[in-house]
Amino acid sequence: MMKQQTYSEYKESDVKWLGQVPVHWNAVSLKWISQRYSGGTPDKSNDAYWENGDIPWLNSGSVNDGYITEPSTYITREGFASSSAKWVPKNALVMALAGQGKTKGMVAQLGIRATCNQSMAAIIPKEKFTPRFLYWWLVSNYQNIRNMAGGEQRDGLNLDMLGSIPCPLLPRPEQTAIADFLDRETGRIDSLMAKKRQLIALLKEKRCALISHIVTRGLPEAAADEFGLKPHTRFKNSDIEWLGQVPEGWGVKKVWIERVSRNIELQDGNHGEQHPKAEDYVGEGIPFVMANHIDNGKIDFNKCNYIEKEQADSLRIGFSNEGDVLLTHKGTIGRVGIVQKSHFPYVMLTPQVTYYRCLREIQNRFLFWLMQSKFWQDQLKLLAGLGSTRAYIGLLDQKTLSFLIPSEKEQFAIATYLDRETSKLDRLVEKVDAVIARLQEYRTALITAAVTGKIDVREVEV
Structure with missing residues (x-):
């Protein structure tokens, strides 16, 4: 980023937005x-x-x-x-x-x-x-x-x-010189930021593809060896049209087959009269989790509203515990998170969010990654499309969702592998985001400096 010339002499403008200006302005x-x-x-x-x-x-x-x-x-x-x-x-x-x-x-x-x-x-x-x-x-x-x-x-x-x-x-020719300079320089900065955003999009696509492949096809050979597993060489038909084949030995089940043999308990928050209202919110208490409070795989407690524990305890449903996998199913569909360890005895869900509590056969970390796969997200899109024009997937529809069940050892290995590999991609995205932020700051500062006369661009070569 080039060093700019300044004007030879300045004066006070007596205007807060301008500060000191060149003496002829x-x-x-x-x-x-x-x-x-x-x-x-x-x-x-x-x-x-x-x-x-x-x-x-x-x-x-x-x-x-x-x-x-x-x-x-x-x-x-x-x-x-x-x-x-x-x-x-x-x-x-x-x-x-x-x-x-x-x-x-x-x-x-x-x-x-x-x-x-x-x-x-x-x-x-x-x-x-x-x-x-x-x-x-x-x-x-x-x-x-x-x-x-x-x-x-x-x-x-x-x-x-x-x-x-x-x-x-200021003189009109000088205005033109400043405007031309800013058109040119901001154009260069904007082009560079656009390329950085394209890189972020590619990294996110790679992340999604990685998750989708691993949770439906298993670990690559080197990773399988690392966890004491053998890579899959034999596959079977999943009987799910958009999924195709899955490793032989993996189970394919619905979220809720019948109550006596369920693998997952799921429940959303309180509806109707039981639903806490805005006037019930307090400064401290039990987090009241909405769809937009789930970010980067966990609850952002800084965004949450809170309700009194006494009121929360009196509610009928929606009590979510540490380790539950959360899925947003109303308005914003498909965000996934895990209830992280905190000092709260539980969190209370709104009707926008469902908790999935793993009871048998399936582990929460594996389910967390499975829910982020194209296989799972496509199921959500299909269910949302079958309903009304308002984006919503009720509990009955969620119970028809299919999921995959590798062995417990392989579920642990897959979750651990994806924790590690997606973290690498996430760190790259953070670094590129930081570069974009610095470029945006420079762009803003350059515009302000030019239009207030803090730099002299009259003789800047194209």
Whole structure:
């Protein structure tokens, strides 16, 4: 990462967002250097305003792309005339005044002429300002802009707030040089981060393939020798279409054949009136585990809500103990974890999560890895697809799931081998993630330094 030149002389800008600036720069409010207006949305219940439309129309989610070349949808001329939608010229900027998650305060440049909804503001710079430099300035102040409307709260921005945004005022050729520099350098950084993300995707694919192969075909020869086992050379038909053959000697069973010969006990959390409510949550007590609290194979207790032990003790079902294998079956389907050792006497499950308690023949660590295999996850997808449009797999359907049973010695060997080999892959992913984080930090710092004049890029060679 190259060392950058600085300007020869600076002065105080008296603007917190800017700090010291080059001596020939000044500060000005956005309202003095731009035209700003919001759009509108035709009545969505009137098909005549939407069907076969030819006017490009944007919603606030469009800003996530940074540079917009395709509209969210099209509206008709009748729809345009009936609403407060307005045309926004090509190369102008649009900012989300409101929106889901991180959308509020995000900015994009238009690569097309389009209209937009009322949750977006068009920002059209006047002659002294280049749209691209203003884009980078607003990008660099994303969090400052969000903070004008309550930060992470639901409050929206408005046009007056946008007009009060302080901006650096500098010669237009210098704006162009800075914008060109940032387009070029961030493009290089983005390309490098994309390659790193591709590497992570490949490592995760390799992890999934490794798990799926080992839990359905057995250990490779060297690993089998390590654990005092012989590699499998004889296979049999599993009678499961998408699984094919499995090692001879392995059992293939349903989760729940009949109550007297069950291998696994399974149960989810309390439904209906018994389900704890938000007003029951307390600072300390028994963890109340939802689907999004299961991460990286275990419960993230920092994310959990808690309920009083007295209330938890009074509930009918959902008591999960150390060693239980957890499966999310509602909303987010297919996350797997094991209840780890903790100071809690038990954890309480919501109806989103089922515990699988291994009673005989199958070991919890082997089941943990089996549940992450393509074989098991494909079963879940099939069951979820057979139900309603809402992602849900009830206990009755879960009891039809098939699982494999190697010998106890081989289950232990497979689980131990996968613990070790997946840890190697996970550490590689963590290292690549750390590189991406450093690149993102550098990207953010570079943008801020350039648009505030902390570095001089006027003479930087392409």
